[in-house]
Amino acid sequence: MSWIDLLRMSISNLRRRKLRTFLTVLGVVIGTASIVVMISLGLGMQESLYREVEQSGGLTMVKVRGKQAGDTMMYSGDQEKESEKYVKDDTIEELEKLPHVTFVTPVYSTQVMFLKGKYEGYGELVAMNPEGLKAQNIELASGSLPKTNTSHLDLVYGNGIPTMFYEKGSGKGYYDTGELPEIDFAKDPIFMILDQEGYMNQQENSAGGALGGSGADTGESSGGSGREAQAKTVEKHVVMASGIVAGDVDTYNANYYNIYCDLDTLKQMLKKEFAGRAIPGQPTTKSGKPYKEFCYSYAQVKVDELDQVNAVAEMIRGMGYEVETNAEYLETMKSQFAIVQAVLGGIGAVSLLVAAIGIANTMMMSIYERTKEIGVMKVLGCRLSNIRTMFLVEAxxxxxxxxxxxxxxxxxxxxxxxxxxxxxxxxxxxxxxxYIPWWLVLLSMGFAVLVGVTAGYFPARRAMRLSPLAAIRSE
Known part of the structure; x- marks a missing residue:
């Protein structure tokens, strides 16, 4: 019996009992869909991780942290293991001299406040040099990276920054009303405040003056005037966008909440505004005076080859700094995702196991109903392997x-x-x-066929062992 004949008979047998075949196929459909969707959730998380690492400079990027400076909240490691050294300009020079280091970029991060009409907003200002900004692989919807050597500060807004603006009176924002602020971030100038503490004091003094206008008569005005004089030193810097990160507010990415700017331009603005005072995020001496050197939140080190990342990281740790590598982070997360995928895949596999039992049941019922047909085939000289193959093809x-x-x-x-x-x-x-890749589609289909063949194997062997004479005499 040829393969064409076997295939024709198998299809004919499946079509004869449409409802039973449909219900059995439906079990496989549910099982296959379950296992594919479950695994796709793990793969989606893994793909998101790969994109996040790529947007952070790739696997050859090393993050170097020193002693926490001032009020900065960027450090996320174990406080007991915190470095005793600050990341300063001489640190950058030391790191640049290490073997296999392509470039080093200092990073300064600070919280800033924005004012525009009836709105106020907050964000994380991340300052880097041009080389560091390029290494971030920031995908822009419009504009370009911040310009350097300018008298004003250009910003690249993350696509999630509009959600960080609120109405001054009600305090309601995007997540309260579902409406974005009426601001064109690509074109509108916005006031940026670096000295948030000074601005808040100014607002409190203004409110206090409005409520307690009789202070001058009670002799309390002198102290208030001093505070107001200090508050008036707060500068509102006019900033413009040089670019906007690609994506809308519903498209999350590694740059979603960040605002990028040129480091040298920001340092000049900070030193000018905070002359004689400690800059936000900067350490102070025991007497409370500003630290003489500018300290960075951390530094990013680009290594020339992936194989050298661990060696460079160990050299930097030997210098007394804390080190985080994207490669180590990726390996840790991949092992966790492997466990997640195994668990999710196992949950989906249960459905496919139930479907396998359904296939075995269908094949056994088919054998009982076609016993006489099997006996006739054997009497006519059909080989046992052909009978087995026919049932396996059906499964x-x-x-x-x-x-x-x-x-x-x-x-x-x-x-x-x-x-x-x-x-x-x-x-x-x-x-x-x-996320469903094509290899998962092919693998799941192959697995479904394998499950079908495995489930139909024992019924097929039973069909082979039927006695021809007993099969013919059966009703």
């Missing part, structure tokens, strides 16, 4: 059809999940939370 066909339809269903379910979660933004992911 494989159920797995193949169920796997194909299950994958189509999984694409639909994945699309719904990504739509509901706003392409992962609702859960803090960069990109889709569910």
């Amino acid at each position: 494989a066909a159920i797995g193949l059809i169920g796997g194909a339809v299950g994958n189509l269903l999984s694409f639909g379910m994945s699309g719904v999940i990504n739509f509901i979660t706003g392409s992962g933004a609702a859960m803090g992911f960069d990109g889709n939370i569910s």
Whole structure:
């Protein structure tokens, strides 16, 4: 009996009992869709991690942290292991001299406040030199990276910055009203305040003056005048956008909440405004005076080869600094994602196991109903291997059809999940939370066919062992 004849008979047998075949295929569809969607969730998280690492300079980028400076909150490590050294200009020079180091960029991060009409907002200002900004691989929707050697500060706004603006009176923002501020961040000039403490004091003094106008009659005005004089030194810097990070407010990425600017320009502004005072995020002496050298939040070191990252990291640790590498971070997260994928895949595999039991049941019922047919085939000289192959082809066909339809269903379910979660933004992911690569489609279909063949193997062996005479006499 040829393969064409076997295939024709198998398809004919499946079509004879449409409802039973449909229900069995439906079990495979549900099992395949479950396992694909479950694994796709783990793959989506992994792809988001890869994009985040790429936006942080790639696997050859090393982050060097020193002693926490002032009020900066950038340090996230164990406080007991914090370095006793600050990251300063001489630190940058030391790091640049290390072997396999391509470049080093200092980074200064500070919280700033923005004012525009009836709105006020807050954000994390991240200052780097041009080389460091390019290494961030920032995808811009419009404009360019900040210009250097200018008298004014150009900013690159993260695409999530509009959500950080609130109405002054009500204090309501995007997450309260669902409406973005009426500000064109690409074109409108905005006031930026570096001295937030001074600005808050000014606001409090203004409110106090309005409520207690009789202070001059009670002899309390002198102290208030001193505070007001200090508050009036707060500068409102007019800033413009040089670029906007690609994506809308529902598209999360590593640059979502950041605002980037040129480091040298910001340092000049800080030193001018805070002359004689400690700059925010900078250490002070025991007497409270400003530290004589400018200290950075951290430094980014670019290594020429991936194989040299660990060696460079150990050299920097030997210098007394804390080191974080994207490669170490990625390896740690990959091991965690492997566990997540195994658990999710196992949950989906249970559904496919139930489908396998359904296939085995269908094949056994088919054998009981076709006993006489099997006996006739044996009497006519059909080989046992042909009978076995016929049943295995039927089981494989159920797995193949169920796997194909299950994958189509999984694409639909994945699309719904990504739509509901706003392409992962609702859960803090960069990109889709569910990601189905083509290799997963092929692997799941192959697995569904394998499950079908495995489930149909023992019924096929039973069909081979039927006695021809007993089969013919059976009703």
